[in-house]
Every structure is written in C-alpha cells, then in structure tokens.
Amino acid sequence: HTPGMSTGCQSGCLTCSDYNGCLSCKPKFFIFLERNGMKQTGVCLTSCPSGYYGTRSPERNDCTKCRPECDSCFTGNFCTRCRAGFYLHQGKCLQSCPEGRAPNDAQRECVPECP
Amino acid sequence: WALLRRGAAAAGQGLSTPAACSPACRCDEDGFADCSGRGLTSVPTGLSAFTYYLDISMNNITKLPANVFKTLPYLEELRLAGNDLSFIHPDALSGLHQLKVLMLQNNQLRTVPGAALKNLHALQSLRLDANHITAVPEDSFEGLQQLRHLWLDDNSLTEVPVGPLRHQGNLQALTLALNRISRIPDHAFANLSSLVVLHLHNNQIEEIGTSCFAGLENLETLDLNFNKLMTFPEAIQTMPKLKELGFHSNNIGIIPEGAFRKNPFLRAIHLYDNPLTFVGVSAFQNLSDLSSLMLRGASRMQEFPNLSGTVNLESLTVTGTKISGVPVDLCNDLALLRTLDLSYNEIGMLPTFQGCVKLQEISLQHNRISQVGRETFQDLSALRVLDLSRNQISNIHSNAFETLSSLTNLDLSQNALTTVPVVGLGSLSQLRLAGNLQIKSPLNARRLPKLRSISVPYAYQCCAFIGCDPFSSSDEVSRKKGAGGDEGVERISLVLHCSPAPGAFKPCEHLLGSWM
Numbered sequence: 063h064t065p066g067m068s069t070g071c072q073s074g075c076l077t078c079s080d081y082n083g084c085l086s087c088k089p090k091f092f093i094f095l096e097r098n099g100m101k102q103t104g105v106c107l108t109s110c111p112s113g114y115y116g117t118r119s120p121e122r123n124d125c126t127k128c129r130p131e132c133d134s135c136f137t138g139n140f141c142t143r144c145r146a147g148f149y150l151h152q153g154k155c156l157q158s159c160p161e162g163r164a165p166n167d168a169q170r171e172c173v174p175e176c177p
Numbered sequence: 178w179a180l181l182r183r184g185a186a187a188a189g190q191g192l193s194t195p196a197a198c199s200p201a202c203r204c205d206e207d208g209f210a211d212c213s214g215r216g217l218t219s220v221p222t223g224l225s226a227f228t229y230y231l232d233i234s235m236n237n238i239t240k241l242p243a244n245v246f247k248t249l250p251y252l253e254e255l256r257l258a259g260n261d262l263s264f265i266h267p268d269a270l271s272g273l274h275q276l277k278v279l280m281l282q283n284n285q286l287r288t289v290p291g292a293a294l295k296n297l298h299a300l301q302s303l304r305l306d307a308n309h310i311t312a313v314p315e316d317s318f319e320g321l322q323q324l325r326h327l328w329l330d331d332n333s334l335t336e337v338p339v340g341p342l343r344h345q346g347n348l349q350a351l352t353l354a355l356n357r358i359s360r361i362p363d364h365a366f367a368n369l370s371s372l373v374v375l376h377l378h379n380n381q382i383e384e385i386g387t388s389c390f391a392g393l394e395n396l397e398t399l400d401l402n403f404n405k406l407m408t409f410p411e412a413i414q415t416m417p418k419l420k421e422l423g424f425h426s427n428n429i430g431i432i433p434e435g436a437f438r439k440n441p442f443l444r445a446i447h448l449y450d451n452p453l454t455f456v457g458v459s460a461f462q463n464l465s466d467l468s469s470l471m472l473r474g475a476s477r478m479q480e481f482p483n484l485s486g487t488v489n490l491e492s493l494t495v496t497g498t499k500i501s502g503v504p505v506d507l508c509n510d511l512a513l514l515r516t517l518d519l520s521y522n523e524i525g526m527l528p529t530f531q532g533c534v535k536l537q538e539i540s541l542q543h544n545r546i547s548q549v550g551r552e553t554f555q556d557l558s559a560l561r562v563l564d565l566s567r568n569q570i571s572n573i574h575s576n577a578f579e580t581l582s583s584l585t586n587l588d589l590s591q592n593a594l595t596t597v598p599v600v601g602l603g604s605l606s607q608l609r610l611a612g613n614l615q616i617k618s619p620l621n622a623r624r625l626p627k628l629r630s631i632s633v634p635y636a637y638q639c640c641a642f643i644g645c646d647p648f649s650s651s652d653e654v655s656r657k658k659g660a661g662g663d664e665g666v667e668r669i670s671l672v673l674h675c676s677p678a679p680g681a682f683k684p685c686e687h688l689l690g691s692w693m
Contacts (some may be wrong), residue, residue, distance in 0.1 A: 073214065090283050090307040090331060090387070099325050108234055108283040109304070118306065118355050118475070119403075120379060120533055136326050136350040139398055140374045142302060145323035153373045159670065163645055 074106030092116045092123045131155040133170075144170045184500050204228070208251065213217045220245045227251050234258040234280065241293075243268035254278040258304070267292035276298050279579040282306040282328065289341070291317035302326040304426040306352070313338035318345060330354040330376065337365045345369060352376035354400070361385040361412075367392040378402040378423070391415045402426050402447065414439040420466070423447035432475075436460040443467055459481050465489055474498055485510055489528070491535075500523055501545070508532030520544070520564070539563040540587070549573040555580055562586040566609060573598050589613065590632060599624035610634060611676070630674040639675035 074091040087093045094110060095128035097100045110116045110125035115135045117124050128134065131148045132155050133140035140153035149165045149173040150157035150175070151172040159165050159172035166173045185474055192605060198204035199221035202212035208229040212221050217236040222693040224231065228249050232512045238260040246252060252273050255258055257403055262284035270276070270293050277299055281290075286308040294300070300321050306328040308525035313334065318324060326346060326347050329338070330593040334356040342348070346512055354376045364374065372393055382404040388397070390412045397420045401410060411439075414417060419440040425447045434457030444466045453475040463486035470490060472482070474497035481500050484490065488510050503519065505528040516517040519529070523543040529534060529552040536557050546568040553574075554560065561582050578584065579601040587605055589597070591612035602608070610616060620628065620633065622641040633639055 070242060082226075108307070109256075118379075120355065136352075137374055137376075137398065140350050142350075143324055152371070 072105065074108070075104075076106075078104065087123070090118075090123065091124050096124045129155070146170065183184070188382050197223060199223040207683045222248075222619045224249065229275075230254045232256040232364070234260065235557045237262050239263055239285075241265045241269035249271045250274065252276055254280075256280045257284070259283040263287070263534050263569055265290040265293045267295075268479045269293050271296060273297060278302045280304045282308070283643045285302055286310055288312045289317040291315060291319070291341075294318065294321040297321060299323055304328040305332070307331040309333055311335070313341045315340045317341040322347065324348055325371075328352050330356070332356055334358060337361055340364050342366065343368055347371055350374040354382070357381055359383055359405075361389040363388040364391050365389050366429070370394060372396055374398045376400040377404070381405050382406060385410055385412050386411050387416065394418065396420065399423070409433055409436060413437075414688055416440065417442075419443055421445045424451070426450040426451060430454045432456045434459045435462075437464060438462075441465070445469065449473060454478075456482060462486050469495065481507075485509075489513055492516045496521045498522050503528050505529075515559075529555060530557060533557070534559070536560050537583075540564045541568070542566040544568050546570055547572075551576050551579075553577060560584055564588040565592070566590045568592050570594060576600055578602055603627065606630070609634075628673060636677045636679040638679070639679050642673050642675050643678070685690050 072084060073103055074087055076086040076088050078084045080106055084093065084104035086107045091106040091108065092110050094105050094107055111139060112134050113128055114125040115128055115137055118146040126138065128141060129138065131145055133145050135141045141150060141155045144150045144155035148157060149159050149170055149172045151159060151163060156172065162175055163172035166176045180524060186424065195628065198210065201215045201217055201221045202210045202224065204210045204225065208227045208475060210228050210230065211232045213232045214235040217233060217238060219238060220233060222520065226248055226586050227450065229251050238668040239262060241262065250272055253275055254542045255273070255276060258280045260282065263286065275319045276297050278433050279297065279300060282304040285307065287310060289305060289310060291314045294317065295500050298320055299672060300382045301323050303321070303324060308334040309392045310329065311334065324345055334353065337353065338660065339362065346368055347516060349371050350369065351372060357378065358380040359382060369392060373395055375393070375396055375398070378400045382401065393416050395418055396416045397418055397583060399413065399416065399419060399422050401424040403426045406424060406429055409429055409432055410424060413422060417439060420442050421444060422589055427453040431451060432453065435458060437460065441463060443464050446467065449471055453472070454477040456472055456475045458480045461482050461484060465486060465488050467487050469488055469492040473492040473494065476497060476499070478498040478500060481502065481504055482495065490511050493511070493514060500522045503524060507528060508530055509531055509532055513535055517533070517536060518540040520540045521543040524541065524546060525551065527546060531552060532540070534556060538560050538561065542564045546565065547570060549570060551574040554577060555565065558580060561583050562664055563584060563586070564649040566588040570589065571594065575598045577598055581601050583604060585604055587602065588609040590609040592612040593615060595615040597616065599621060602625055604627055606627050606629040608625065609629060613634050616634050619641050620638055623624060628642065631642060
C-alpha cells in the first residue's frame with residue numbers, strides 16, 4: 063500500500079488518493095477534475111460532464127471545455143446543444159439564425175421557417 | 178412539447194404526490210431519473226411514465242431483454258454506459274419513439290445492435306464508442322433518419338462502414354478514431370453531405386483513394402493524425418469548406434505544389450511529426466484564414482514557401498531546411514505576424530522585416546547570417562525577443578537596434594562580432610555575447626540600464642556590470658544604488674547575473690590583452 067494512496071478507489075479509477083480522488087483511470091474512461099472551491103478531485107467517467115467533450119487517445123482520455131456558448135459539444139468546434147439565447151445550426155451556436163431558418167427557443171435550434 | 182409533457186406529468190400524478198420512482202433511483206418532478214452506479218443487474222422498474230431522462234450507467238446490466246423500456250414512451254435521453262452490456266434484444270428499445278440521445282459507450286458490444294435501433298426515428302446522438310465492435314451490419318442505422326452525431330471510436334473496426342453510413346444524409350459529426358482501419362476506399366462517405374466533423378485519428382490508414390472524401394462538401398474538420406499515410410492526402414481537394422485539417426504523426430515525405438489550392442478556408446493545418454523532405458513552394462499560397470504555419474525538418478526544401486495571399490498568418494515556423502534566403506517582400510503580406518522562427522536553416526542574407534510591425538519574437542539562430550543592416554529590424558517596436566546566435570555575424574550596423582524600444586532579450590552569442598551596437602537597447606534585460614572572441618574591449622554598462630543577465634566573451638567584461646568585491650557571491654551579485662566607487666559611475670540596484678564571473682584566477686584587470 064503506497065503511502066497517501068487510497069485502497070478503496072471509486073469505480074473507473076486505476077489509482078487514487080484519499081485527498082485527490084482518482085489519479086488515473088482504467089482504460090476507456092475519461093479523467094475529469096471536479097472543482098469544489100479550491101479543491102480539485104479526480105473522477106473517472108464514461109462520458110465527460112455537460113459543457114465538456116471527450117478526446118480519446120491510446121494513452122489517455124481527456125475532457126476539454128466546450129466553447130462558452132455551448133451546453134454540450136462533439137468537439138471544440140462542433141456544438142450539439144446551445145446555451146439559452148443561442149441557436150444551433152450545423153454545430154455552431156448562433157445568436158441569430160441564417161436565412162430560411164427560424165430560432166426555436168424550446169430546442170435552442172435554428173429550424174426551417176414555416177412556408 | 179417539454180412543457181406540455183411536464184404539465185401532463187404533474188396532472189397525471191396529482192400535483193402534490195411525488196413522481197413515481199424506483200427505490201434504486203433518485204427522481205425529480207421534471208421526469209429526471211438517476212439510477213447510476215447502484216450495482217443494478219437489471220433495468221429498474223416503477224419509474225414514472227413521464228420520465229424523459231434516465232441514467233442507468235455504471236451498473237452491472239449485461240443484457241437488455243425485450244420491451245424493457247416499454248413503459249417510458251416519453252424518454253428522450255437514455256444512458257447505459259459502463260454496464261458490460263454484451264446483448265441487446267432486438268425489441269429492447271421498442272416504444273422509445275421520442276428518444277434523442279442513446280449512450281451505449283464503455284460496454285462489451287461486438288457488433289452494432291442494428292435491429293434494436295431500427296425504430297428510434299427521433300434519435301440524434303448515438304454513442305457506441307469504447308466497445309469491442311468489429312462488425313457494422315449493413316442495416317445498422319437504417320431507421321435513424323434524424324441521426325446527427327455518431328461515436329464509433331475506440332472499437333475494433335478494420336474498415337470504414339461504408340454501406341451502413343450510405344443513407345445518413347443528416348449526419349453532421351462522426352468519429353471512427355482509435356480503430357484498426359487501414360484504408361479508405363473511394364466514395365466511402367459519398368452521401369454524407371451534411372457531415373461537418375470527421376475524426377479518423379489513431380487508425381492504421383496507409384492508403385486513401387483520391388476520391389475517398391467525395392461528397393463531403395460541407396466538411397470543416399478532418400482529423401487524420403496518428404496514422405500511416407505515406408503520401409499527401411490529395412483527396413482533400415473535394416472538400417471546399419475545410420477549415421481544420423490534421424495529418425500530423427504520419428509518414429508523409431512530400432507536400433506537393435498547390436497542395437491546398439482547393440481548400441481556401443483552411444485555418445489550421447497540423448502536419449508536424451512527418452518525415453518531410455520536400456514542400457512545394459506554392460503549397461501554402463492564398464490561405465487567407467490560416468493563422469499559423471509550422472514546417473519543421475523538410476530537409477530537402479530549398480526555396481522559401483510562397484505565402485502571397487496568406488495574409489492573416491500570426492505565427493510562421495520554417496526550420497531545419499536548406500533555405501538560404503528569405504523573400505525581400507515577405508512582410509508585404511504578413512502584417513499580422515507575431516512570431517517568426519527561421520532557425521536551423523542556411524540563410525545568409527536577411528531582408529528587411531520592416532513591414533511585419535507586430536512581430537514580437539524572431540528566431541534566426543543556427544543560420545549563415547554574416548551581417549545585420551540598419552533596416553533589417555527597423556520599426557519593429559513590438560519586438561521583444563531576437564535570437565541571432567550561432568551565425569557568422571561580423572558586422573551589425575550601429576543603428577540596427579535603434580527603434581527596438583520593446584526589446585528585452587537579445588542573443589548574439591557564438592558569432593564573429595568585434596563590437597556591440599548598444600543604441601536602442603535601453604529596455605534590454607538579457608544579453609548574450611558569449612563566443613564572440615573578437616570582442617575584447619570592456620562594455621558600456623550605462624547604455625544597458627535594465628540589464629539583469631548578460632553573458633560575455635571574457636570574465637573581465639563582467640566588471641563593468643558588477644562590483645568586483647571579493648566578498649560578492651561569484652554569480653548572483655547585486656549593485657547598490659548611490660554614487661560610490663568609480664567617479665560618475667552610477668550603481669543601480671539590480672540583481673545582475675554575469676558570466677563568466679570574475680574571480681581569483683580571472684581578475685578584473687585586463688592583462689596582456691587576452692586571457693589564456
């Protein structure tokens with residue numbers, strides 16, 4: 063038992079410590095640092111939390127922040143859901159919709175205009 | 178519709194009574210049910226019919242039987258990640274007519290459960306990443322007319338699922354990264370006219386057809402990093418809207434002439450970690466949205482890339498080539514350039530960088546530069562760092578640095594200088610002169626008031642900058658404010674690091690003109 067290392071890791075963790083939570087994750091899990099005031103706690107997730115997107119690589123799977131106007135995204139350049147006041151069109155969160163499309167507040171999307 | 182649904186839920190259950198829930202879950206009034214990480218081996222029952230979000234990820238559910246979600250017709254998001262799922266009954270998901278998001282990642286699936294997905298006509302996002310999928314049956318996504326986002330990364334696919342994707346005209350984002358795909362056949366993505374993002378990184382792609390990306394007329398991001406491509410992916414020419422292209426960490430040796438002529442909107446090109454030997458002069462022309470260009474180690478490259486029309490470049494790196502000259506009109510087009518790294522080439526003559534008024538860092542070390550003229554760096558008032566080390570500079574015009582009001586770091590080490598022009602170096606905090614063995618005279622400290630660190634050819638030259646008291650620490654010495662010591666020499670309170678520092682065997686007195 064390595065000093066400082068916890069014996070009971072949360073699921074998905076490979077290594078963890080009592081104070082910092084997960085330090086590394088099992089394969090295929092995303093590592094994410096949860097903030098609680100000044101403290102950061104590592105957690106291992108099957109998908110990144112809302113507002114972040116996951117990037118998989120052979121060595122490690124990371125969570126990265128979406129653009130500020132996105133609630134959720136596929137990559138840094140492609141949003142899948144917008145924040146209030148923005149409307150989704152082809153992966154972009156716009157404040158106004160392009161021609162031929164109208165803003166839908168419930169879905170926060172640009173939808174085809176009624177004929 | 179969401180408001181109607183919740184209103185109905187409240188009315189259906191009587192406003193005062195809490196929403197139906199399962200003991201193993203946490204539910205709220207809005208139809209949100211979280212049953213994740215409870216060690217469940219089956220889908221919980223007893224949930225409200227108006228549940229719209231159900232998270233049963235991170236449990237131990239290995240099989241989904243038929244009709245297991247039949248009582249949840251309003252479900253919009255279903256999370257089943259991390260369950261060791263290996264079997265999904267063809268009727269397991271029946272009744273989920275409003276399902277938009279289905280998360281099946283981090284399970285043990287070996288094939289795409291096409292039959293079970295067939296009737297999910299509203300599905301927009303499907304996650305199948307991090308399974309062990311080797312096969313994608315032809316009809317896998319047939320019923321999914323609204324599918325926009327598909328994750329198939331981190332599986333065991335050996336080929337692009339061309340057939341199954343053929344009818345996905347609404348698909349906008351697709352990742353096939355981290356699989357074992359070795360080739361991309363022509364017309365592999367023919368009907369994906371709405372696709373904006375395509376990730377293929379971390380595969381084993383060696384060969385791609387010249388028309389393999391035909392049909393992707395709206396694609397903006399293509400990631401081919403970490404593959405085994407041996408030739409430049411000419412197939413990108415069928416993608417006029419491409420903005421970000423990555424093919425770093427491949428085996429590409431040549432970037433041909435006009436490589437990106439059909440991709441005028443490119444903003445970022447990631448091509449490092451390729452054994453480049455040659456880059457076509459015209460490869461990077463007319464890329465008016467490109468902000469950064471990094472070319473390293475194209476060892477057979479002899480001509481400076483033609484950057485006409487690539488007017489928004491902010492960072493340019495061309496290193497490790499046989500380039501011997503820099504175009505005199507380089508700065509006509511690069512008014513926004515902030516960092517310029519042309520180190521480790523064979524550059525002899527320098528043009529004037531006068532038009533590049535935003536330049537902050539210039540790296541020219543390891544070239545064959547022999548002189549610096551008055552206009553070379555004229556008017557570069559934003560320049561902070563200038564590295565001219567390891568050249569053959571014997572002459573620098575006395576006013577060469579006159580207008581460099583922001584210069585803080587100047588490296589002239591390992592050259593053939595006999596004197597150092599100090600005009601205009603009032604802001605300098607770091608100066609490197611080591612290796613200029615012909616500079617023997619003492620240096621004028623008063624013209625370098627803000628100096629913090631200096632390296633000089635000979636120890637005695639440090640004496641102009643530090644008091645040569647025997648008690649001062651050999652390296653870190655501070656000079657005290659106030660008149661004292663030599664007549665008129667003002668000592669400013671600065672921490673100054675000077676090397677090689679004078680000492681017992683390297684006294685301050687300049688003996689016999691040189692030091693053995």
